[in-house]
Amino acid sequence: MSSEVRTAAVVAILLATASSGAFAADSADSIAIRAQIEALRVEQARIAEMQRQTEAKIRALEASVGVTSPSAQTAPDVAPTAPAPMIADGEPKLNVTGDLRLRYQGDYSDEDARARKSGQVRGRLGATYAVNDRLTLGARLATGDSDDPNSTDVQLSNFDDDFEVSLDQVYARLDFGDVSVYGGKIPQPFTRTDLVWDGDVNPDGVSAMYQHKLGSGATLRANGLFFIVDEDAGGADSTLMGAQLGYDTAELGDFKFGASAAYYDYTLGSIVGADDGDFRTNLRRADGNYLSDFDLGDLIVEGTWSGLGSRWPVRFVGDYVKNFGAETSEDTGYSMDLSIGRVTQPHDWRVTYGYSVAETDAVFAAFSHDNIGIGTNYELHALTLDYVPLPKTLLTAWWYHYKPENAFDAGANAVGDWLDRLRIAFLVSF
Structure with a gap:
């Protein structure tokens, strides 16, 4: 009573x-x-x-x-349903995200190939669920060839065959204050550019991410990765051990700067799981194995100036990579990107110009970008225009103008022949 x-x-x-x-x-x-x-x-x-x-x-x-009342009786062989984790407003900690991209592509050449026009579709659907205040589970479904780690696009072709869909992420995350530990097929842990890491690459293995806010407002970062590239039951495995340190300044008037230094040490004992789409244009021995080892030192610097207002930030990103394990002098790559504008609100615009060079064995081509038709040994000019027509949408046009960087590793590509790739895409995200 x-x-x-x-x-x-x-x-x-x-x-x-x-x-x-x-x-x-x-x-x-x-x-x-x-x-x-x-x-x-x-x-x-x-x-x-x-x-x-x-x-x-x-x-x-x-x-x-799912809470069992204290007065209720539960049979000994039936466990009561555990309550769903709750946030402040009473909703379960389930977060669902996704995107759909429709893209047109045109490839043009002066000499060695006919012009080609094609279309691609990409769809992704992901979710995370907070089991408790430390443990989160995540997974994502994506279109694309499950044997191609650096692309989730599907070519519109093959007499209307249905699209292949696979898990490109499935992982558990443990949070300990400033440290997060991931295991499984995990999101990319490193600050990156396309020169070394394609945005679609999700490593298999374990990573740790540390991020600490300093009293000055600056941020200190440290990331580590053990990547199981290829496991061979009958022989040596292929793995990657990688680490990155980073520092981001606080706002210094209208300026903000950041720097990230990484070292990636590949041990390539097995290539059983690789195919031509993974080797791409890295040099190989007569037995099919890689000619070079890949021990990459990677330095990224970035700066942002907001003196033109919040809608028109000016941003520069530079990336320099050197392969200390290369068996060739073609062991260096670099990229520079300059952009103006943002793409966060409807009717926002952003323009980006990029220039990059990747020598033949400067990067591990299986995991670098595939925006152009040459994996390495290229010189590239890129112009990108982004526009936000509606909330949660993005309209993008790319123009890639590129050619082989040197003659002796050019293969079937004509050295003096500049190639052009035009892409126009419409992206919807939620």
Whole structure:
């Protein structure tokens, strides 16, 4: 019984007791007291009904989130359903995201190939679920060839065959303050550019990410990765051990700067799981193995100037990579990108110009970008125009103008023949 009901009952008893002595002295007072007692009884009944309704609502709420009431009986061989993790507003910690991209592509050449026009589609659907305040599970479905780690696009072709869909991410994440640890097929942990890491590459293995905000407002970063590239039950494995340190300044007036230094050490004992789309234009021995080892030192610097206002930030990103394990002098790559504008609000514009050179064994081509038709040994000019027509949409046009960087590793590509690739894409995200 609630405290309000008990209080009402005690008052009713006291009034009833007092009324018995007063009845003989004054019948009018007795009638008034009886009326008060009856009113208290009505109020007591109303309070009891409110309590009953409240308890019913509590039981219904407990059932909806899977909580077993303390008074309920659970069979010994049936475990009660665990409650879903909740956030402040009462909603479960399930977060679903995705995107769909439609793209036109045109490839043009002066000498060695005919012009080609094609279309591609990319669809991705991902979700994360916070099991508790430390453990999060994540997964993502994506279109594309499951044997191609650096592309999720599907060519519109093959007599209307259905698209292949596979898991390009499935992982567990543990959070310990400034440190997050991932295991499984995990999101890319490093600050990156397309020169070394394509944005679609999701490593298999374990990573740790550290990010700490300093008192000055600057941020210190450290990332590590153990990447199982190819496991061979009958021989040596192929793995990558990588680490990166980074530092981002606080706002310095209209400026902000960042730098990231990484070292990636590949041990390539097995190539059983590789195909031509993985080797691409890296040099190989007669037995099919890579000619070079890949021990990459990678330095990225970036700066942003907001002096033109929040809508027109000017940003520069530079990346320099050197392969210290190369068996050729063609072991260096670099890229520079300069952009103006943002793409966060409807009717925003951004223009980007990029220039890059990747020598033949400067990068591990299986995981670098595939935006052009040459994996390495290229010189590239790139112009990109982005526009936000509607919320959660993006319209992008790319123009890639490129050719082989040197003659002796050019293969079938004509050295002096500049190639052009035009892409126009419409992206919807949620």
